[in-house]
Amino acid sequence: MADNVNHPAHYKAGSMEVVEVIEAFGLGFHLGNAVKYILRAGRKTADPAEDIKKAVWYLNRYLERRGE
Known part of the structure; x- marks a missing residue:
């Protein structure tokens, strides 16, 4: 049985x-x-x-927070 809460496939x-x-x-x-x-x-x-764009968003946010 799939466990989408604790271990999503x-x-x-x-x-x-x-x-x-x-x-x-x-x-x-x-x-x-x-x-x-x-x-x-x-x-x-x-x-x-969509997932790749979201990853880029988080990477840009990381750089912004570091002042880069």
């Missing part, structure tokens, strides 16, 4: 979940969300463009 590849990657690398909120959207692109919906 679109956030898992093989034995790894996106949250594990984010935590292992200590990415924090903005970079973690960018990775999340990149890794789920084309998996949650057929068109990956």
Whole structure:
């Protein structure tokens, strides 16, 4: 049975979940969300463009907050 709350299929590849990657690398909120959207692109919906655009938004936000 699918567990869309605790372990959504679109956030898992093989034995790894996106949250594990984010935590292992200590990415924090903005970079973690960018990775999340990149890794789920084309998996949650057929068109990956929306997820990629959202990842870019988080990356730009990260740079803005750093003053870059």
